Amino acid sequence: MAEASLGETIGPAIVLMGAAVVAVPLFKRLGLGSVLGYFAAGVLVGPSVLGLITDAGSILHFSELGVVMFLFVIGLELRPQKLWTMRGEIFGLGLVQVAVATAALSLAGMALFGFSAAVAFVAGSGFVLSSTAVIMSLLQDRGEVASSEGQKSVSILLFEDLMIVPLLAVVAFLSPVAGGQSGWMDILWATAALLALLAVSRFGLNPFFALLARSRAREVLTAGALLVVLGAALLMELAGLSMAMGAFLAGVMLSGSSYRHQIESDIEPFRGLLMGLFFLAVGMSLNLSVVAAEWPLLLAVLAAFTLAKGIAVYAIARLFGGDNRQALRRTSMFLQGGEFAFVLYAAAVSDGVIDARENALFSTVVILSMALTPFILIGADRLLRRETSMDGVDVANDLKGRILVIGFGRFGQIASQFLLSRGIDLAAIDNDPDRIRDAGRWGFKVFFGDGARLDVLRSSGAGEADAIMICIDDRKAALQIVELARHAFPQARLLVRSYDRGHSVELIRAGVDYQIRETVESAYLMGAEGLRALGFAEANVAETVEDIRRRDNERLSEQVQGEFMSGRDRLLTEPVPEPLNDRT
Numbered sequence: 001m002a003e004a005s006l007g008e009t010i011g012p013a014i015v016l017m018g019a020a021v022v023a024v025p026l027f028k029r030l031g032l033g034s035v036l037g038y039f040a041a042g043v044l045v046g047p048s049v050l051g052l053i054t055d056a057g058s059i060l061h062f063s064e065l066g067v068v069m070f071l072f073v074i075g076l077e078l079r080p081q082k083l084w085t086m087r088g089e090i091f092g093l094g095l096v097q098v099a100v101a102t103a104a105l106s107l108a109g110m111a112l113f114g115f116s117a118a119v120a121f122v123a124g125s126g127f128v129l130s131s132t133a134v135i136m137s138l139l140q141d142r143g144e145v146a147s148s149e150g151q152k153s154v155s156i157l158l159f160e161d162l163m164i165v166p167l168l169a170v171v172a173f174l175s176p177v178a179g180g181q182s183g184w185m186d187i188l189w190a191t192a193a194l195l196a197l198l199a200v201s202r203f204g205l206n207p208f209f210a211l212l213a214r215s216r217a218r219e220v221l222t223a224g225a226l227l228v229v230l231g232a233a234l235l236m237e238l239a240g241l242s243m244a245m246g247a248f249l250a251g252v253m254l255s256g257s258s259y260r261h262q263i264e265s266d267i268e269p270f271r272g273l274l275m276g277l278f279f280l281a282v283g284m285s286l287n288l289s290v291v292a293a294e295w296p297l298l299l300a301v302l303a304a305f306t307l308a309k310g311i312a313v314y315a316i317a318r319l320f321g322g323d324n325r326q327a328l329r330r331t332s333m334f335l336q337g338g339e340f341a342f343v344l345y346a347a348a349v350s351d352g353v354i355d356a357r358e359n360a361l362f363s364t365v366v367i368l369s370m371a372l373t374p375f376i377l378i379g380a381d382r383l384l385r386r387e388t389s390m391d392g393v394d395v396a397n398d399l400k401g402r403i404l405v406i407g408f409g410r411f412g413q414i415a416s417q418f419l420l421s422r423g424i425d426l427a428a429i430d431n432d433p434d435r436i437r438d439a440g441r442w443g444f445k446v447f448f449g450d451g452a453r454l455d456v457l458r459s460s461g462a463g464e465a466d467a468i469m470i471c472i473d474d475r476k477a478a479l480q481i482v483e484l485a486r487h488a489f490p491q492a493r494l495l496v497r498s499y500d501r502g503h504s505v506e507l508i509r510a511g512v513d514y515q516i517r518e519t520v521e522s523a524y525l526m527g528a529e530g531l532r533a534l535g536f537a538e539a540n541v542a543e544t545v546e547d548i549r550r551r552d553n554e555r556l557s558e559q560v561q562g563e564f565m566s567g568r569d570r571l572l573t574e575p576v577p578e579p580l581n582d583r584t
Helices: 002-029 034-045 056-076 080-085 087-113 117-128 132-141 148-162 164-174 183-213 218-238 243-254 260-284 288-319 324-333 340-350 356-384 410-421 433-441 454-459 475-488 501-510 520-533 538-561
Strands: 403-406 426-430 467-470 493-498 514-517
Touching: 002 034, 002 260, 034 132, 034 260, 034 356, 056 218, 056 243, 056 260, 087 117, 087 148, 087 288, 117 164, 117 288, 117 340, 117 356, 132 148, 132 260, 132 356, 148 164, 148 324, 164 340, 183 218, 183 243, 218 243, 218 260, 260 356, 288 324, 288 356, 324 356, 340 356, 403 410, 410 426, 426 433, 454 475, 467 475, 475 493, 475 501, 493 501, 501 514, 501 538, 514 520, 520 538
Parallel strands: 403 426, 403 467, 467 493, 493 514
Antiparallel strands: none
């Protein structure tokens, strides 16, 4: 009996993982992205095609933990002060976009398809709640979460997550069964749960993780991180709020913690796996029998809702100061419905506001809109791609130089001075034509090329170079170049600009010959100058600088061999007694 049970558990897992590892690399190779690959794999193994997985609903509910953990990681990147500065965009831009888009979709449902006001409102409200999973994945893949436009998108998504509670209350009010009696009580419970979560996160999480860290057992810290994420999500779900919102707020409250990096690295493997499972489950939930039976109405509703929402999002983006390009990019990202639509539609069915047929129809429209998002974005990227002028820019071809410099911004320009002062021939490439032209005004000869491509590295002379200096500020691209160079050009020493301490650890583990954090030397100089300003003798300053360098190097070495929190005892967190703080 136990063996059968184990087989029933492992079998679906093997099917899902097998479908993902085949479909996702294939779709990425075709330029369609990993999200669409997961969707396609889910449709294939789901009940509508091969039928290898039949309980798509349960898997979808479980896999929502991927969205939860994703929002927790995003929250770790946003300090409470930063979130407070976004309040205008969350409750201004987010509110206006949701209100206008909901009105537009409701009117479209009534005018074009004859839905009643209640049904049209529920259908439109569900489609307005864009997919947090899809949009945040796209922003992270493109490195745009921290950008101005990325922050506006995050603000809108946060407000949409908050809207699930009042929308559920409205559905209860519209219900011929419940008569709206529980709507206000639901809002009060949600508010109380939100305040409780904020209080626990603000005053309890740091002491909790400090206690766990003293055990020096990494698995305990991992369990603690999972407990916080899942506990916050469960509290919000019990209160009728979004689970992702609870995890996000817990992440925000931990963003200033000294344990932030360790927690993030512990959560990351679970987040990536569950996010993939979520997109698989959405694909499995697509009911092809509904598509076959009602495809004319389905496509008409999909087209009408997409157009109505697109017009609303574009108009609001322009109203809030975005130019045409920014408005179109935001519109292309927010055209789909999202995972919270399933929650809203399920509640509407339970309360008798919509029937089972309408639920299947609207849910299928949302799933199709999510599946079409990668295609829409590919089209938008091509439409909005700015033709960059290459006037005065030469492409890297058969370059020669003892050192290849990749990236010729502020960092690369200063580093090149040491080489040029000793008469060393160097080849310099950059992927920004404007920067290349600007360098030319000062007399530098820099060639156009993307160092993350193997063919460009070859044509730039990496095969004959004694060393490759990677001076770009993109940490992912830097690691990609390191991997390419280590295997293709083993004769070249790799000298890499590091973004931060975590990036340094990754680079050392990747086998680079030398790495330096982009701000560390200037920080050493500033600290030394601070001692001089207080009247310390030069000998004491030099001794202190040497001691701090030694401590930092020892701590970094321990982090490379262990985990991110290793070497904490090397950090100075309180004034040191004699003799280091002597003045002479």
